[in-house]
Amino acid sequence: MAIVIVVAIALAGATTLGTRHILSSQLDRQLDTASARQATHPGTGTCASIPGRGPAPGSDVLGNLLSSIFVARCANGQVSASMVAEGEVNSTVTTTYPEALGELLAVPADGHRRDVDLTGLGAYRVLSQVRDGTVYVVALPMESVNHAVNALLVLEAGLTVLALTTAGVVCRRVIVTSIKPLNRLAATANQVSELDLDSGEVNLPVRVPPTLSDPATEVGQVGYAFNHMLNNVEGALEARQRSETKVRQFVADASHELRNPLASIRGYAELTHRAAHDTPEPVRHAIDRIEAQATRMSSLVEDMLLLARLDNDQTFDLVPTDLVELVLNAVSDSRAAGTDHTWTLDLPDDPVTVAADPDRLTQVITNVLSNARKHTPPGTLVATSVSIADGLATVRIADTGPGIPESVRDTVFERFARADTARTASKEGSTGLGLSIVAAVMEAHQGSVHLDSRPVGPGSEPAGDQPGQHGTTVVLTLPLA
Ligand SMILES: Nc1ncnc2c1ncn2[C@@H]1O[C@H](COP(=O)(O)OP(=O)(O)O)[C@@H](O)[C@H]1O
Ligand SMILES: [Mg+2]
Incomplete structure (x- = not known):
């Protein structure tokens, strides 16, 4: 959602700036045209006419332009100004908006387009230049541009909120639905983790259900791999148990088999010991050692046999x-x-x-x-x-x-x-x-x-x-x- 919000804001910003630029360039072209006309078409707002009379400069081309202002300061210092609103010329600007007029005349006549905030009239785009000693000033309202940009902003904000809400709700639903099977997988994994696998007979009865182990889907692949792993682990545990049983059985058998020969050794040693009155001392000592070690080995074998039995089967008759x-x-x-x-x-x-x-x-x-x-x-x-x-x-x-x-x-x-x-x-x-x-x-x-x-x-x-x-x-x- 954060990513989507950032993208939406960036997109809205770029669109707004772009639109503003396009509309401004359009306004600038109109400003240029109007300025060119002002010098060549005599009328109010030029030096070639009596104020209040004559055709509006460029009103024919500017057509639907609202509240354009034309001002001329002639070489003799006389100022003529008019405002064109929907093709009607209003030459009372001088008296109605004296401050605005002053602000327009204060704009440097260098042929550069400028944004000026005119007192009582709002934001205007102004072009002021000198031709044959006369300062021509044309001002076109920015209102339409600003209005369009603001409207666009409102529209974008509304659409963004709507899109984000829809995307949020839909994504949430989709993600929850697609992730739900993973919960089942996690439950299975937990079940396995609780099994006692470290010793003894092991069986792993837990598997991911077939619906979740279909490798055609992403979750299914996880389930499939999981089942595969469980099979593998189960096999390994079985092998471990088999070899453990084998070793235990071997120890038990070996201990058992050792009992009889050891008993014989002990018996013969004892016999020899009793009969050996006149044998030399070193031999008697050797026979003593044989008897003692055979006895020790017998108890060792008995202990091993008991442990092997306890390993195999821990049930006693209690x-x-x-x-x-x-x-x-x-x-x-x-x-x-x-x-x-x-x-x-x-x-x-x-x-x-x-x-x-x-x-x-x-x-x-x-x-x-x-x-x-x-x-x-x-x-x-x-x-x-x-x-x-x-x-x-x-x-x-x-x-x-x-x-x-x-x-x-x-x-x-x-x-x-x-x-x-x-x-x-x-x-x-x-x-x-x-x-x-x-x-x-x-x-x-x-x-x-x-x-x-x-x-x-x-x-x-x-x-x-x-x-x-x-x-x-x-x-x-x-x-x-
Ligand atoms: N009561 C005790 N005092 C001192 N050491 C002991 C005692 N009990 C056991 N041990 C030590 O623990 C070891 C293991 O004991 P055990 O399993 O009974 O083997 P074993 O008695 O056959 O040596 C002994 O070898 C001995 O070193
Ligand atoms: Mg002991």
Whole structure:
């Protein structure tokens, strides 16, 4: 609309100026003709006549010209003036418009056309020149020119407003109608953007309707390209899902296949170990290592197998389970395994029932407790508590150990993430899979796990006995059954 308004104004301006110029040139030609006639046709307004008598100068050619004024100042100083209106000569100008007459005589007689505003008469175009000692002045009214230009301006303004209004209304309607299909496209795009595409089985059921995907129209081309893109994305996601499934299946199969040979290795190592009384020390040591590493590999394979299963299918057989009993047993086991640590328990009196797979949940709690045992120095306090709040059961396991090293703190829940410290590395049971299993199992239980770890800083106090000051706190939450 702004562009149209600017163009309309420019057009109106150009037309007005052009018209004004054409009309002015026409007036100038008439002025020249009248001036030429004034000198050659004797009459009022010339020196060759008695004022008030004789033919009007040029009235025959000027015809319909209104209120033309002819003035002559003769060589003897006598001034003769007349006004021609519709062919009638009026020689009383001298007395009727004395000021105008003075203004006309004041115009320099140099043969140039000038615009003069005459008192009582309005705008005039004046030509004054000297011939044979006589000053001839002709003045033609600008009124007709101004009138025509003004009328044109009014007409143009009216037409412009009308055209702008019509153009505005029509354009708006056309644009709204033609853009409406784009809203449908945007809605489809929004729908797609809300889909959860980052993992798992993906299908993109959303498509732009066929009416909007006809490539013959502009909007249709967008719709068509959009559908094409969706097909492409869907294909890529399917391929991604297929290859992911394949890899998972492979890991599951490989872990499964490794179980039996590993069991054999362990069995034979154990057998050899028992029978090897008189074997030399280095050989006995080697056999010990074989047994230990085979055991470690077995637990690694078990963990991998469990994770692969959790990846493929996160549904468990959930049964009502008493969390208190489960935690009690797990802590008892840890207490037996970690006699160097101090184990405390804070349990509610009543059972806390959650829907869970008891074996998997025990594994989760055992993993967290064994971390508190394996990754902390002897003498560390491990405080375990169970509580209920807002329909959620919470298990809190806090230790006063050194905390999780910075290098793994952000990635502890990822697979094979473990600190590469001498202590951890020396631990046979460290696989880096413990906390990823915790996260996966808790997710399968619609629960969550939060970990807060404050390391012992260089300036902080040595390990105290107040859990929460430093050390690691793991909070497991589960919905109550
Ligand atoms: N309570 C803890 N105190 C200190 N470090 C911990 C604790 N729990 C976990 N970590 C760190 O997080 C890493 C990952 O733990 P996890 O996934 O259970 O693997 P793993 O115990 O097999 O090494 C561990 O290697 C250890 O460095
Ligand atoms: Mg662990």
